[in-house]
Amino acid sequence: MRTFAYERPVSLADAVALLDSHGPSTRLLAGGTDLIIRLRDGSARPGMVIDVKRIPELCPEIRERDGVLTIGATTVMADLAANGLVRRHFEALAEAASVVGSVQIRNRATIAGNICNASPAADTAPPLLVYGAVVVAAGPHGSRRIPISEFFVRSGLTSLEPNELVVAIELPVPASLTGAVHLRRTRRRGHDLASVTLCCSVNEAGVTRLAYGSVGPKPVLEQDETHVLANPSAPDDAKQVVLERMFAEASPSKRSMRASPEYRMAMLRLLGSRAMRTAIERLAEKRGAQA
Amino acid sequence: MSGVIKTLPIEITVNGRRRTLEVAVHHTLLDVLREDLELTGTKECCLVGECGACTVMVDGRIVDSCLMLAVEADGAEILTVEGLARDGHLNPLQQAFLDKGAVQCGFCTPGQLMAAQALLVENPHPNVAEVQEGLAGNLCRCGCYYQIFEAVLSVAEAGSR
Numbered sequence: 151m152r153t154f155a156y157e158r159p160v161s162l163a164d165a166v167a168l169l170d171s172h173g174p175s176t177r178l179l180a181g182g183t184d185l186i187i188r189l190r191d192g193s194a195r196p197g198m199v200i201d202v203k204r205i206p207e208l209c210p211e212i213r214e215r216d217g218v219l220t221i222g223a224t225t226v227m228a229d230l231a232a233n234g235l236v237r238r239h240f241e242a243l244a245e246a247a248s249v250v251g252s253v254q255i256r257n258r259a260t261i262a263g264n265i266c267n268a269s270p271a272a273d274t275a276p277p278l279l280v281y282g283a284v285v286v287a288a289g290p291h292g293s294r295r296i297p298i299s300e301f302f303v304r305s306g307l308t309s310l311e312p313n314e315l316v317v318a319i320e321l322p323v324p325a326s327l328t329g330a331v332h333l334r335r336t337r338r339r340g341h342d343l344a345s346v347t348l349c350c351s352v353n354e355a356g357v358t359r360l361a362y363g364s365v366g367p368k369p370v371l372e373q374d375e376t377h378v379l380a381n382p383s384a385p386d387d388a389k390q391v392v393l394e395r396m397f398a399e400a401s402p403s404k405r406s407m408r409a410s411p412e413y414r415m416a417m418l419r420l421l422g423s424r425a426m427r428t429a430i431e432r433l434a435e436k437r438g439a440q441a
Numbered sequence: 442m443s444g445v446i447k448t449l450p451i452e453i454t455v456n457g458r459r460r461t462l463e464v465a466v467h468h469t470l471l472d473v474l475r476e477d478l479e480l481t482g483t484k485e486c487c488l489v490g491e492c493g494a495c496t497v498m499v500d501g502r503i504v505d506s507c508l509m510l511a512v513e514a515d516g517a518e519i520l521t522v523e524g525l526a527r528d529g530h531l532n533p534l535q536q537a538f539l540d541k542g543a544v545q546c547g548f549c550t551p552g553q554l555m556a557a558q559a560l561l562v563e564n565p566h567p568n569v570a571e572v573q574e575g576l577a578g579n580l581c582r583c584g585c586y587y588q589i590f591e592a593v594l595s596v597a598e599a600g601s602r
Contacts, residue, residue: 153446156466156512179510186469186508187489199466201513228502252578253556255490257502258509341491341577 151190155198162207162288165200165315170290172198173312179203180224181258183251184267207288207317208262212236219321220286223262228253230261230274239323241432242330242349243277249334250274252341262316265301268308269343271364275302276349277332279361279371283321289314302368326354327440329433333421337408345409346417350425352433356380360393360422365400365414372396379426393422451515455480456524464511471495471506473514474521482522482551493579496552497521503559505578522551525558533599534558537592545583553579557593566597 175197188194208223231248330351336342356377363369402411486494498520560575
């Protein structure tokens with residue numbers, strides 16, 4: 151590994167100042183499960199590595215206030231998956247966090263790292279899109295809130311400026327009962343990157359939201375305003391038409407080693423139908439529990 | 442800037458012993474354990490966080506030490522495979538690995554032991570599926586999985602008696 155300057159700011163202002171003065175030659179270090187590999191293989195060659203884990207504003211913490219769940223940037227996957235608030239209100243996000251890598255990886259990999267790495271296969275991306283997450287970013291001109299649907303640009307690129315960093319992720323607690331599920335397809339069970347990731351939610355108002363990843367340069371979010379998908383008495387072929395329209399944005403690469411485009415499209419349709427059914431079942435369970 | 446190796450002082454507790462070290466900022470925790478502290482029980486293998494041979498416990502949680510800079514461990518408490526045995530006695534998992542024939546070439550064993558230790562601390566009575574999930578980040582290229590799972594389950598059962 152090439153050497154670099156290592157900085158460990160203890161305030162957000164210090165971190166932003168470092169980013170502002172060294173911008174493009176820096177890399178932010180959170181869990182390091184991607185960055186350390188890239189430092190070692192030379193695909194990342196920063197002059198400075200900025201470790202963000204001692205910045206209080208980014209601390210691993212999950213709290214709920216005024217109907218918004220705020221997840222600190224350095225919250226790791228294991229804690230996200232085990233957190234009671236996340237499991238209650240955002241079950242699909244807990245599911246996604248619980249399948250990232252292995253125990254060892256989930257103990258280090260952070261939510262901010264997962265989205266800032268901007269891998270099309272990022273497991274937390276589809277649920278964050280479905281739940282309407284907002285990314286809180288800080289920069290030299292203060293902080294701003296970026297809807298997650300505007301955060302991913304393409305593989306490896308986000309809409310963050312070079313002098314900005316993620317402080318937290320905010321999730322609005324759904325106003326109406328919602329059933330949701332996260333599904334993924336991997337080559338083997340256990341420790342693998344996803345060939346397809348998909349998250350689906352259905353709420354009491356009949357709105358279905360579907361997000362999927364690993365089938366194009368960035369994860370995609372679609373919403374069914376027709377209410378056909380959530381309608382139990384709608385015929386299957388009508389649902390298929392709607393689902394097919396939702397998958398129009400999928401453009402899996404021919405060059406990927408993990409799976410062929412044909413296989414990914416077939417699995418996307420399969421996971422989509424399965425996720426729909428499970429989300430509707432979960433919504434019904436919640437209705438039952440409330441009644 | 443390049444060429445000059447930058448170092449920082451860190452303080453870590455390794456297997457109960459406090460250590461003050463000057464480490465290169467680009468050296469991983471694995472490098473420092475093996476090279477600086479000569480604790481070679483922790484193995485270097487894939488270096489991409491897939492095989493688990495370098496698994497150690499940091500503040501009670503298992504991590505791949507190849508994916509963590511030593512400076513990130515500053516202030517942390519670290520347990521390596523060398524810290525499992527107490528007063529010359531193997532810990533129950535180590536003994537079970539021997540009894541069940543879960544060790545062939547032995548290269549993955551330290552990582553398997555650390556992952557199994559963490560699993561049993563969190564979940565003292567796992568079922569087979571939970572053992573498989575807990576050890577999913579540890580590869581054994583000899584293919585001792587069956588014996589490894591048996592060893593972990595035998596310790597879990599012994600604990601319940």
